Amino acid sequence: FEPVSVGIAIGAVSALTGYLSYSDFYCRFAECCNEERPLNASALKLDLEEKLFGQHLATEVILKALTGFRNNKNPKKPLTLSLHGWAGTGKNFVSQIVAENLHPKGLKSNFVHLFVSTLHFPHEQQIKLYQDQLQKWIRGNVSACGNSVFIFDEMDKLHPGIIDAIKPFLDYYEQVDGISYRKAIFIFLSNAGGDLITKTTLDFWRAGRKREEIQLKDLEPVLSVGVFNNKHSGLWHSGLIDRNLIDYFIPFLPLEYRHVKMCVRAEMRARGDAVDEDVVTRVADEMTFFPKDEKIYSDKGCKTVQSRLDFQ
Numbered sequence: 001f002e003p004v005s006v007g008i009a010i011g012a013v014s015a016l017t018g019y020l021s022y023s024d025f026y027c028r029f030a031e032c033c034n035e036e037r038p039l040n041a042s043a044l045k046l047d048l049e050e051k052l053f054g055q056h057l058a059t060e061v062i063l064k065a066l067t068g069f070r071n072n073k074n075p076k077k078p079l080t081l082s083l084h085g086w087a088g089t090g091k092n093f094v095s096q097i098v099a100e101n102l103h104p105k106g107l108k109s110n111f112v113h114l115f116v117s118t119l120h121f122p123h124e125q126q127i128k129l130y131q132d133q134l135q136k137w138i139r140g141n142v143s144a145c146g147n148s149v150f151i152f153d154e155m156d157k158l159h160p161g162i163i164d165a166i167k168p169f170l171d172y173y174e175q176v177d178g179i180s181y182r183k184a185i186f187i188f189l190s191n192a193g194g195d196l197i198t199k200t201t202l203d204f205w206r207a208g209r210k211r212e213e214i215q216l217k218d219l220e221p222v223l224s225v226g227v228f229n230n231k232h233s234g235l236w237h238s239g240l241i242d243r244n245l246i247d248y249f250i251p252f253l254p255l256e257y258r259h260v261k262m263c264v265r266a267e268m269r270a271r272g273d274a275v276d277e278d279v280v281t282r283v284a285d286e287m288t289f290f291p292k293d294e295k296i297y298s299d300k301g302c303k304t305v306q307s308r309l310d311f312q
Ligand SMILES: Nc1ncnc2c1ncn2[C@@H]1O[C@H](COP(=O)(O)OP(=O)(O)OP(=O)(O)O)[C@@H](O)[C@H]1O
Pocket: 051, 052, 053, 054, 055, 085, 086, 087, 088, 089, 090, 091, 092, 093, 094, 189, 190, 191, 255, 263, 301, 302, 303
Protein backbone atom coordinates (compact mmCIF):
# COMPACT_ATOMS: atom_id res chain seq x y z
CA PHE A 1 0.00 0.00 0.00
CA GLU A 2 1.16 3.41 -0.88
CA PRO A 3 1.39 5.56 2.27
CA VAL A 4 0.03 8.83 0.79
CA SER A 5 -3.17 7.35 -0.57
CA VAL A 6 -3.59 5.28 2.55
CA GLY A 7 -3.15 8.51 4.52
CA ILE A 8 -5.84 10.29 2.47
CA ALA A 9 -8.18 7.37 2.86
CA ILE A 10 -7.58 7.36 6.58
CA GLY A 11 -8.22 11.09 6.80
CA ALA A 12 -11.52 10.63 5.03
CA VAL A 13 -12.59 7.72 7.13
CA SER A 14 -11.46 9.36 10.36
CA ALA A 15 -13.41 12.48 9.50
CA LEU A 16 -16.44 10.32 8.91
CA THR A 17 -16.18 8.08 11.87
CA GLY A 18 -14.33 10.37 14.19
CA TYR A 19 -12.81 7.60 16.19
CA LEU A 20 -10.40 5.64 14.00
CA SER A 21 -6.84 6.80 14.55
CA TYR A 22 -4.34 6.96 11.72
CA SER A 23 -2.28 4.14 13.10
CA ASP A 24 -5.29 1.90 13.74
CA PHE A 25 -6.36 2.24 10.18
CA TYR A 26 -2.92 2.10 8.61
CA CYS A 27 -2.05 -1.04 10.54
CA ARG A 28 -5.08 -2.85 9.19
CA PHE A 29 -3.45 -2.77 5.79
CA ALA A 30 0.26 -2.58 6.38
CA GLU A 31 2.29 -4.52 8.91
CA CYS A 32 3.01 -2.44 12.00
CA CYS A 33 5.36 -3.08 14.84
CA ASN A 34 3.13 -2.81 17.84
CA GLU A 35 5.42 -2.99 20.83
CA GLU A 36 2.50 -2.80 23.19
CA ARG A 37 0.51 -5.61 21.60
CA PRO A 38 -0.03 -8.08 24.42
CA LEU A 39 0.87 -11.70 23.87
CA ASN A 40 -2.19 -13.94 23.77
CA ALA A 41 -0.83 -16.53 26.17
CA SER A 42 -3.77 -18.89 25.86
CA ALA A 43 -3.52 -18.90 22.06
CA LEU A 44 0.18 -19.71 22.30
CA LYS A 45 -0.52 -22.44 24.85
CA LEU A 46 -3.18 -23.98 22.65
CA ASP A 47 -0.90 -23.86 19.60
CA LEU A 48 1.93 -25.56 21.43
CA GLU A 49 -0.26 -28.18 23.09
CA GLU A 50 -2.11 -29.06 19.92
CA LYS A 51 0.66 -28.89 17.37
CA LEU A 52 3.89 -29.80 19.10
CA PHE A 53 4.17 -33.49 19.94
CA GLY A 54 6.26 -35.14 22.62
CA GLN A 55 7.96 -31.99 23.87
CA HIS A 56 6.49 -31.32 27.31
CA LEU A 57 9.60 -29.45 28.48
CA ALA A 58 9.84 -27.18 25.47
CA THR A 59 6.12 -26.41 25.68
CA GLU A 60 6.33 -25.53 29.35
CA VAL A 61 9.49 -23.45 29.18
CA ILE A 62 8.63 -21.53 26.02
CA LEU A 63 5.24 -20.61 27.38
CA LYS A 64 6.67 -19.50 30.69
CA ALA A 65 9.55 -17.59 29.10
CA LEU A 66 7.43 -15.73 26.57
CA THR A 67 4.54 -14.82 28.83
CA GLY A 68 6.90 -13.66 31.57
CA PHE A 69 8.91 -11.61 29.13
CA ARG A 70 5.99 -10.01 27.34
CA ASN A 71 4.12 -9.24 30.55
CA ASN A 72 7.12 -7.37 31.84
CA LYS A 73 6.82 -3.72 30.80
CA ASN A 74 10.49 -3.13 31.54
CA PRO A 75 12.62 -6.14 30.73
CA LYS A 76 16.24 -5.69 31.76
CA LYS A 77 17.61 -7.50 28.74
CA PRO A 78 16.34 -9.10 25.55
CA LEU A 79 14.95 -12.63 25.81
CA THR A 80 17.40 -15.28 24.62
CA LEU A 81 16.31 -18.87 24.12
CA SER A 82 18.65 -21.64 23.09
CA LEU A 83 16.82 -24.64 21.61
CA HIS A 84 18.69 -27.94 21.49
CA GLY A 85 17.92 -31.38 20.21
CA TRP A 86 18.13 -34.08 17.64
CA ALA A 87 17.17 -33.41 14.01
CA GLY A 88 13.50 -33.15 13.20
CA THR A 89 12.30 -32.82 16.78
CA GLY A 90 10.53 -29.49 16.26
CA LYS A 91 12.99 -26.66 16.87
CA ASN A 92 12.25 -24.80 13.63
CA PHE A 93 8.62 -25.70 13.95
CA VAL A 94 8.39 -24.12 17.41
CA SER A 95 10.25 -21.01 16.26
CA GLN A 96 7.61 -20.63 13.59
CA ILE A 97 4.80 -20.98 16.15
CA VAL A 98 6.49 -18.45 18.43
CA ALA A 99 7.06 -16.03 15.56
CA GLU A 100 3.40 -16.26 14.51
CA ASN A 101 2.23 -15.58 18.04
CA LEU A 102 4.42 -12.50 18.28
CA HIS A 103 3.93 -11.14 14.77
CA PRO A 104 0.90 -12.42 12.86
CA LYS A 105 2.82 -12.82 9.60
CA GLY A 106 5.23 -15.18 11.34
CA LEU A 107 8.40 -15.93 9.43
CA LYS A 108 7.17 -13.67 6.64
CA SER A 109 6.94 -10.69 8.97
CA ASN A 110 9.31 -7.77 8.48
CA PHE A 111 10.04 -8.04 12.17
CA VAL A 112 11.10 -11.68 12.22
CA HIS A 113 14.56 -12.49 10.88
CA LEU A 114 15.94 -15.93 10.21
CA PHE A 115 19.66 -16.55 9.82
CA VAL A 116 20.91 -19.91 8.63
CA SER A 117 24.61 -20.44 9.32
CA THR A 118 25.50 -22.35 6.16
CA LEU A 119 23.57 -19.88 4.04
CA HIS A 120 24.37 -16.52 5.57
CA PHE A 121 27.78 -17.16 7.14
CA PRO A 122 29.40 -19.83 4.99
CA HIS A 123 33.05 -18.74 4.82
CA GLU A 124 35.30 -19.02 7.82
CA GLN A 125 37.71 -16.41 6.44
CA GLN A 126 35.02 -13.76 6.47
CA ILE A 127 34.15 -13.76 10.15
CA LYS A 128 35.02 -10.10 10.59
CA LEU A 129 32.72 -9.10 7.74
CA TYR A 130 29.88 -11.26 9.07
CA GLN A 131 30.27 -9.77 12.52
CA ASP A 132 29.98 -6.24 11.13
CA GLN A 133 27.03 -7.13 8.91
CA LEU A 134 25.22 -8.87 11.71
CA GLN A 135 25.66 -5.96 14.10
CA LYS A 136 24.43 -3.50 11.49
CA TRP A 137 21.47 -5.68 10.57
CA ILE A 138 20.36 -6.16 14.16
CA ARG A 139 20.89 -2.50 15.05
CA GLY A 140 18.86 -1.37 12.01
CA ASN A 141 16.03 -3.77 12.64
CA VAL A 142 15.71 -3.19 16.36
CA SER A 143 15.67 0.56 15.84
CA ALA A 144 12.78 0.03 13.40
CA CYS A 145 10.95 -2.39 15.70
CA GLY A 146 11.89 -2.93 19.33
CA ASN A 147 10.26 -6.33 19.60
CA SER A 148 11.96 -7.83 16.57
CA VAL A 149 12.63 -11.56 16.63
CA PHE A 150 15.95 -13.00 15.44
CA ILE A 151 16.26 -16.73 14.84
CA PHE A 152 19.68 -18.31 14.30
CA ASP A 153 19.37 -21.78 12.79
CA GLU A 154 22.24 -24.31 12.60
CA MET A 155 24.12 -22.74 15.47
CA ASP A 156 26.30 -25.84 15.57
CA LYS A 157 27.64 -24.92 12.15
CA LEU A 158 28.33 -21.32 13.09
CA HIS A 159 31.84 -20.10 13.84
CA PRO A 160 31.74 -19.32 17.58
CA GLY A 161 33.28 -15.88 17.06
CA ILE A 162 30.31 -14.70 15.03
CA ILE A 163 27.73 -14.91 17.76
CA ASP A 164 29.97 -13.09 20.20
CA ALA A 165 29.60 -10.04 17.96
CA ILE A 166 26.03 -9.62 19.17
CA LYS A 167 26.91 -10.00 22.84
CA PRO A 168 26.57 -6.27 23.63
CA PHE A 169 22.99 -6.36 22.34
CA LEU A 170 22.06 -9.26 24.60
CA ASP A 171 23.48 -7.78 27.75
CA TYR A 172 21.83 -5.80 30.56
CA TYR A 173 22.44 -2.37 29.00
CA GLU A 174 19.66 0.17 29.00
CA GLN A 175 20.76 1.34 25.58
CA VAL A 176 23.62 0.71 23.17
CA ASP A 177 24.36 3.77 21.04
CA GLY A 178 20.93 5.18 21.72
CA ILE A 179 19.03 1.99 20.93
CA SER A 180 17.35 -0.26 23.46
CA TYR A 181 17.48 -3.96 22.64
CA ARG A 182 15.57 -4.99 25.74
CA LYS A 183 12.34 -5.96 24.01
CA ALA A 184 13.93 -8.04 21.27
CA ILE A 185 13.88 -11.84 21.23
CA PHE A 186 16.78 -14.01 20.10
CA ILE A 187 16.27 -17.71 19.43
CA PHE A 188 19.21 -20.03 18.78
CA LEU A 189 18.65 -23.48 17.27
CA SER A 190 21.18 -26.23 17.44
CA ASN A 191 21.72 -29.99 17.36
CA ALA A 192 24.45 -29.58 19.97
CA GLY A 193 23.58 -31.35 23.17
CA GLY A 194 21.23 -33.71 21.29
CA ASP A 195 23.36 -36.65 22.42
CA LEU A 196 23.11 -35.60 26.08
CA ILE A 197 19.37 -35.15 25.82
CA THR A 198 18.97 -38.54 24.18
CA LYS A 199 21.09 -40.19 26.85
CA THR A 200 18.97 -38.77 29.67
CA THR A 201 15.71 -39.62 27.87
CA LEU A 202 16.95 -43.15 27.27
CA ASP A 203 18.03 -43.52 30.90
CA PHE A 204 14.49 -42.64 31.97
CA TRP A 205 13.04 -45.13 29.49
CA ARG A 206 15.37 -47.89 30.62
CA ALA A 207 14.50 -47.18 34.25
CA GLY A 208 10.84 -47.68 33.32
CA ARG A 209 10.06 -44.04 34.00
CA LYS A 210 7.72 -41.94 31.91
CA ARG A 211 9.20 -39.43 29.50
CA GLU A 212 6.91 -36.78 30.96
CA GLU A 213 8.67 -37.22 34.31
CA ILE A 214 11.83 -35.67 32.90
CA GLN A 215 12.23 -32.21 34.36
CA LEU A 216 14.16 -29.25 33.19
CA LYS A 217 16.56 -29.62 36.09
CA ASP A 218 17.49 -33.08 34.79
CA LEU A 219 18.71 -31.52 31.56
CA GLU A 220 19.39 -27.80 31.71
CA PRO A 221 22.68 -27.91 33.67
CA VAL A 222 24.11 -30.75 31.55
CA LEU A 223 23.09 -28.86 28.48
CA SER A 224 24.60 -25.48 29.29
CA VAL A 225 27.93 -27.00 30.34
CA GLY A 226 27.92 -29.48 27.45
CA VAL A 227 27.21 -26.79 24.90
CA PHE A 228 29.79 -24.42 26.33
CA ASN A 229 32.44 -27.13 26.08
CA ASN A 230 31.37 -28.41 22.69
CA LYS A 231 33.59 -26.98 19.96
CA HIS A 232 30.83 -27.47 17.44
CA SER A 233 27.96 -25.82 19.26
CA GLY A 234 28.34 -22.28 17.91
CA LEU A 235 28.48 -21.23 21.55
CA TRP A 236 31.83 -22.88 22.30
CA HIS A 237 33.40 -20.91 25.13
CA SER A 238 31.07 -18.16 24.13
CA GLY A 239 30.71 -15.02 26.17
CA LEU A 240 26.96 -15.52 25.97
CA ILE A 241 27.09 -18.52 28.28
CA ASP A 242 29.98 -17.16 30.28
CA ARG A 243 28.02 -14.07 31.21
CA ASN A 244 24.74 -15.91 31.65
CA LEU A 245 23.16 -14.12 28.72
CA ILE A 246 21.17 -17.16 27.60
CA ASP A 247 17.95 -17.11 29.60
CA TYR A 248 16.75 -20.63 28.85
CA PHE A 249 18.35 -23.76 27.46
CA ILE A 250 15.42 -25.67 26.03
CA PRO A 251 15.77 -29.38 25.39
CA PHE A 252 13.92 -31.13 22.57
CA LEU A 253 13.57 -34.83 23.31
CA PRO A 254 14.06 -37.47 20.61
CA LEU A 255 10.72 -38.53 19.12
CA GLU A 256 9.24 -42.00 19.49
CA TYR A 257 7.25 -44.10 17.03
CA ARG A 258 3.93 -42.82 18.46
CA HIS A 259 5.04 -39.20 17.93
CA VAL A 260 6.00 -39.90 14.34
CA LYS A 261 2.50 -41.26 13.84
CA MET A 262 1.06 -38.07 15.32
CA CYS A 263 3.14 -36.04 12.84
CA VAL A 264 1.81 -38.11 9.93
CA ARG A 265 -1.77 -37.55 11.05
CA ALA A 266 -1.17 -33.81 11.47
CA GLU A 267 0.34 -33.62 8.01
CA MET A 268 -2.62 -35.46 6.49
CA ARG A 269 -5.05 -33.09 8.19
CA ALA A 270 -3.02 -30.09 7.05
CA ARG A 271 -3.37 -31.35 3.49
CA GLY A 272 -7.11 -31.62 3.92
CA ASP A 273 -7.03 -35.43 3.64
CA ALA A 274 -8.91 -37.87 5.82
CA VAL A 275 -6.63 -39.67 8.26
CA ASP A 276 -5.98 -43.18 7.01
CA GLU A 277 -4.45 -45.27 9.79
CA ASP A 278 -2.96 -47.79 7.35
CA VAL A 279 -1.02 -45.02 5.66
CA VAL A 280 -0.02 -43.58 9.05
CA THR A 281 1.44 -46.95 10.07
CA ARG A 282 3.16 -47.44 6.72
CA VAL A 283 4.88 -44.04 6.89
CA ALA A 284 5.94 -44.55 10.51
CA ASP A 285 7.25 -48.04 9.72
CA GLU A 286 9.44 -46.66 6.97
CA MET A 287 11.34 -44.44 9.39
CA THR A 288 14.48 -45.74 11.09
CA PHE A 289 14.82 -45.91 14.85
CA PHE A 290 17.69 -46.05 17.35
CA PRO A 291 19.41 -47.31 19.53
CA LYS A 292 20.24 -50.45 17.59
CA ASP A 293 18.69 -52.85 20.08
CA GLU A 294 15.65 -51.07 21.43
CA LYS A 295 14.77 -48.97 18.36
CA ILE A 296 12.83 -46.35 20.29
CA TYR A 297 13.68 -42.98 18.78
CA SER A 298 13.30 -41.82 15.22
CA ASP A 299 16.64 -40.98 13.56
CA LYS A 300 15.21 -37.98 11.79
CA GLY A 301 12.40 -37.16 14.19
CA CYS A 302 9.44 -36.11 12.06
CA LYS A 303 11.60 -34.55 9.41
CA THR A 304 10.99 -36.78 6.41
CA VAL A 305 7.34 -37.46 7.16
CA GLN A 306 6.07 -34.98 4.58
CA SER A 307 8.08 -36.36 1.69
CA ARG A 308 7.32 -39.96 2.66
CA LEU A 309 3.65 -39.17 2.64
CA ASP A 310 3.97 -38.00 -0.96
CA PHE A 311 5.01 -41.49 -1.98
CA GLN A 312 2.13 -43.38 -0.38
N1 LIG B 1 7.68 -32.35 18.02
C1 LIG B 1 7.02 -32.17 16.86
N2 LIG B 1 5.69 -32.02 16.84
C2 LIG B 1 5.02 -31.83 15.69
N3 LIG B 1 5.61 -31.78 14.48
C3 LIG B 1 6.94 -31.90 14.43
C4 LIG B 1 7.72 -32.09 15.62
N4 LIG B 1 9.00 -32.19 15.27
C5 LIG B 1 9.06 -32.04 13.94
N5 LIG B 1 7.81 -31.88 13.42
C6 LIG B 1 7.47 -31.75 12.00
O1 LIG B 1 8.64 -32.04 11.26
C7 LIG B 1 9.06 -30.92 10.50
C8 LIG B 1 10.57 -30.76 10.63
O2 LIG B 1 10.90 -30.42 11.96
P1 LIG B 1 11.82 -29.17 12.35
O3 LIG B 1 12.29 -28.50 11.10
O4 LIG B 1 11.15 -28.33 13.35
O5 LIG B 1 13.03 -29.93 13.00
P2 LIG B 1 14.32 -29.33 13.69
O6 LIG B 1 14.30 -29.80 15.11
O7 LIG B 1 14.41 -27.88 13.47
O8 LIG B 1 15.45 -30.14 12.91
P3 LIG B 1 16.95 -29.73 12.49
O9 LIG B 1 17.76 -29.76 13.74
O10 LIG B 1 17.36 -30.83 11.56
O11 LIG B 1 16.88 -28.39 11.84
C9 LIG B 1 8.30 -29.74 11.07
O12 LIG B 1 8.02 -28.79 10.08
C10 LIG B 1 7.03 -30.36 11.60
O13 LIG B 1 6.09 -30.49 10.57
